[in-house]
Amino acid sequence: MNILVCVKQVPDTTEIKIDPVTNTLIREGVPSIVNTFDGYALEIAARVRDKNGGTITILTMGPEQAKKAIKECLAVGADKGVLLSDRAFGGSDTLATSYVLSRAVRHLEGRLGCFDVVFCGKQAIDGDTGQVGPELAAHLGRPQVTYASDVEVVDGELRVKRESDEGYDIISCPTPAVVTVVKTAYEPRNPTIKGKLAANRAEIPTLTAADFEIDTSLCGLNGSPTKVKKTYTPARGGKVVKIQESDASKSAAALMAMLSDAKIL
Amino acid sequence: MKYQYTELQQELRQMAKDFAIKEIAPYFKEYDVKGEFPRELFEKYHEAGYTTMMIPEEYGGQGLGCLDCVLINEMLGQYGDVGFLASAGSGELSMMPVIIGGTQDQIQRYGDVIITGGHAAFSLTEPDSGSDAASIRTTAVRDGDYYVLNGRKCFVTSGGIADIYTVLATVDRSKGTRGITCFMIERDTPGLSVGKEEDKMGLRLSNTTDLIFDNCRVPAANRVGDEGMGFKIAMKNLDRSRPVGSIGAVSIAQAAIDHALKYAKERKTFGKPLIENQAIAFMLADMQIQCEAARNLVYRCAENIDKGIYDSEFGSIVKTFCGDMVMDVTVNAVQIFGGYGYSREYPVEKLMRDAKIFAIFEGANQIQRIVISRAMMKRDLNALKD
Structure with missing residues (x-):
């Protein structure tokens, strides 16, 4: 299996602090980690690779220090990694990010062959949009399975366990495909000393906008339809109503009735 | 104290700390009560490479130097359990004599057991x-x-x-x-x-x-x-493993200091935190002074070994200092906790029990003082004649 795992370096949100004046994240002194869901994606990828053979490539977009995230992935089983870094990519929203990633995937496939699976975490724990994976699948024109908690390869097809509110579905999907991953039932493996030493020695190539075919008007701030007007910390302590009926559709109906009664809808 | 670790050393220490917190810390209390080696923790420990750190890569080990190994073990012990490390690390201690004095075939046979996760x-x-x-x-x-x-x-x-x-x-x-x-x-x-x-x-x-x-x-x-040749081989092995053994004392002492410091900041008596009493604050300062000195001795000893310098007198000094230090520090940690320190519900009594062995094993501290004083007696004092 030729596997690609897309990861994002994020601030460790368990230690996050908000500047009360500017309402932005205080990044100083906050450790950076590999996005938790991307870690689960890598663990699934590693299990697929361990069982079926193959190679895991890590792709991330970010500044130079994002190489550290790639090295962390190399220490827990990834085989190689590539950094996408260019001023032109800075400020990308999810659409622009997924576009850049898709162009980079095409470029890498020119050298490494088609990736049978592109794994992503279901969302990043800083932005929490959950859009990049599905958008990447759309840019690539490939089938996608979201909310996967496990993946097996059966007769050359993916057999994906997709989590839902009611339980899970088992979905089979041809390759190449994009799979986004939720928390797995198993813990990601621990890094090994050998992995750390290899990661420390590894040269991580950087791809810039000049290195592959890409329309820079679709990248960065220019290519981002999302505009952030304001950020603020929501006030806590407001009145909270919890609606929990026997299933999601009944909860939705109860919510609609409540909003309608309150003349909000 | 700030240390100039390399980037790799920092990462290895962080990795070891994370491992200890996640895989060892939740379980050691239970196994301490039972007095049992936790075999199920060992598998992950081995897989991560901690059982073969100083065994050369050519024999399937990690090929780390003595200082690297010390820096990693310090974290594993401080946030995990030094007793677990003693048994989990005995494979490496036992294979080293074979690497020092054995044939290729013997190393291979021994490695087949250790490298694959045996004891x-x-x-x-x-x-x-x-x-x-x-x-x-x-x-x-x-x-x-x-x-x-x-x-x-x-x-x-x-x-x-x-x-x-x-x-x-x-x-x-x-x-x-x-x-x-x-x-x-x-x-x-x-x-x-x-x-x-x-x-x-x-x-x-x-x-x-x-x-x-x-x-x-x-x-x-x-x-x-x-x-x-056995005695020479054994002594060479013990010389090399000296810093790895002694760093356990530093791990225990630092853990005890951290627990005592946290407690002294949180516990209030007569309307103020314990630590605002100078008697307690100075105890903590003395504990850290002792521990920091011991840490530096161990690091230096490990650096020497990486440079091929084997110095039995210095090794004995390091071992003795660490063994005495860790007992002093942990006794004081229990003292700062007061009655709670004497309770098994709190962590420091275990650290005090763990500490005692460091003045006993690998040559009791009294024996070490014989080694040190005998080496001193051979010293050339001619320069003092005038």
């Missing part, structure tokens, strides 16, 4: 021969292609769980240390049996047993080095 034990001490190694009574008598071993060993770390043993026996008691010979012996060798397991004060996650040799026939091909 090994190093056995020198006997009921009537501890630091006095010259008087060991376990005999090895040559009989054709075999040696026949008879005798009893004690305080063998991992004795009850080992798949292979490194054993020191004498081929000629009249020769003293020059009769001591090193053997590697598989667990299932007829005539070898495991004796009673020690119910210890501390390091209760380590497995410690007697070993009994009753006409145990060991193939001559299992002799490591020549006859009479």
Whole structure:
């Protein structure tokens, strides 16, 4: 299996602090980690690779220090990694990010062959949009399975366990495909000393906008339809109503009735 | 104190700390009560590479230097459990003599056990021969292609769980240390049996047993080095492992200091936190001074070994200082906790129990002082004549 795992370096949100004046994240002194869901994606990828053979490539977009995230992935089983870094990519929203990633995937496939699976975490724990994976699948024109908690390869097809509110579905999907991953039932493996030493020695190539075919008007701030007007910390302590009926559709109906009664809808 | 670790060393330390917090810390209390080696923790520990850190890469180990190994072990002990490390690390301690004095075939055979996640034990001490190694009574008598071993060993770390043993026996008691010979012996060798397991004060996650040799026939091909070379091999091994042993004392002491400091900041008496009493604050300062000095001694000792400098006097100084330091520090940590420190509900009484062994094993601190003072007596003092 030729596997690609897309990861994002994020601030460790368990230690996050908000500047009360500017309402932005205080990044100083906050450790950076590999996005938790991307870690689960890598663990699934590693299990697929361990069982079926193959190679895991890590792709991330970010500044130079994002190489550290790639090295962390190399220490827990990834085989190689590539950094996408260019001023032109800075400020990308999810659409622009997924576009850049898709162009980079095409470029890498020119050298490494088609990736049978592109794994992503279901969302990043800083932005929490959950859009990049599905958008990447759309840019690539490939089938996608979201909310996967496990993946097996059966007769050359993916057999994906997709989590839902009611339980899970088992979905089979041809390759190449994009799979986004939720928390797995198993813990990601621990890094090994050998992995750390290899990661420390590894040269991580950087791809810039000049290195592959890409329309820079679709990248960065220019290519981002999302505009952030304001950020603020929501006030806590407001009145909270919890609606929990026997299933999601009944909860939705109860919510609609409540909003309608309150003349909000 | 700020240390100039390399980026790699920092990462290895962070990795070890994360591992200890996630995989060891949640379990050690239970195993301390039971006095049992947690076999199920060992597998992950081995997979991460912590059991083969100083074994050269060519033999399947991690090929790290002594200082790297010390820096990693410091974190594993401080946030995990030093007793667990003692048993989990005994494979490496036991394989080293074979790497030092053995043949390629022997190294390969030993490596097949250790590198694949088996256990090994190093056995020198006997009921009537501890630091006095010259008087060991376990005999090895040559009989054709075999040696026949008879005798009893004690305080063998991992004795009850080992798949292979490194054993020191004498081929000629009249020769003293020059009769001591090193053997590697598989667990299932007829005539070898495991004796009673020690119910210890501390390091209760380590497995410690007697070993009994009753006409145990060991193939001559299992002799490591020549006859009479065993003592040299063992001492060389202990010289190299000295900093790795002593860093355990630093781990325990720092853990005790951190717990005591946290408690002293949180616990209020007479309307103010404990630490705002100078008597307590100065105790903590003294504890940190002692611990920091010990840490630096161990680091320097490890650096020396990486440079090929083996200095028995300095090794003894390091060992003795660490052994005394960790007892002082942990006793004071219990004192700061007051009555709660005496309770098993809080962490420091265990650290105090774990601490005591550091002034006893690997040569009691009194023996170390003999080594140090004898080396001092040989010193050239001519410059003082004027």
